[in-house]
Amino acid sequence: MKNILIKTGLALAVAMPFTANAADYTIDTKGAHASINFKVSHLGYSFIKGRFNTFDGDFSYDPNNVTASKIMVNVDTTSLDSNHAERDKHLRSADFINAGKFSDAKFVSSSVTDEGNGKLSVNGDLTLHGKTSPIVISAEFIGEGSDPWGGYRAGFVGTTTLQLSDFGIKAMGMAQTVDMELIVEGIKK
Structure with a gap:
């Protein structure tokens, strides 16, 4: 019996792909564990900070094959929120992001490079204001593991700087x- 268990265990180990850690994830926007935040200069004296409240997306991540990772995010631009209703109305207007006409923004990765020590470079195309332009996101893997509700999670933080002219958006001041x-x-998933 012991030999049968050992042979069965070995057969399963050989049959399992080496990408056993690869997984597909849904971005947790319902639990408020994800956010898309922005910061823009205000007249060169200060900064306006805000976020997009409504978005969704998916990603694939394999710590053993980071270059196979993929991410796709959809953003509802009408959900722009800088904590000031009149300013938000102006930022959503045709003067800037024109959310009435271009209510969706989308990012789709084209490649992910492992920079070492949990650092990643995510290349992809961002469609915003009706124009698509390549961007690079500097990302960092935060961690992964089981959650208290029986699920499994993975987390990242990333930053990028968007050139407004790349998307046909006029300068904000x-x-x-x-x-x-x-x-x-x-x-x-």
């Missing part, structure tokens, strides 16, 4: 760029 911070926690 003196600001030509917007700094983005992305907090991504996914639940394994």
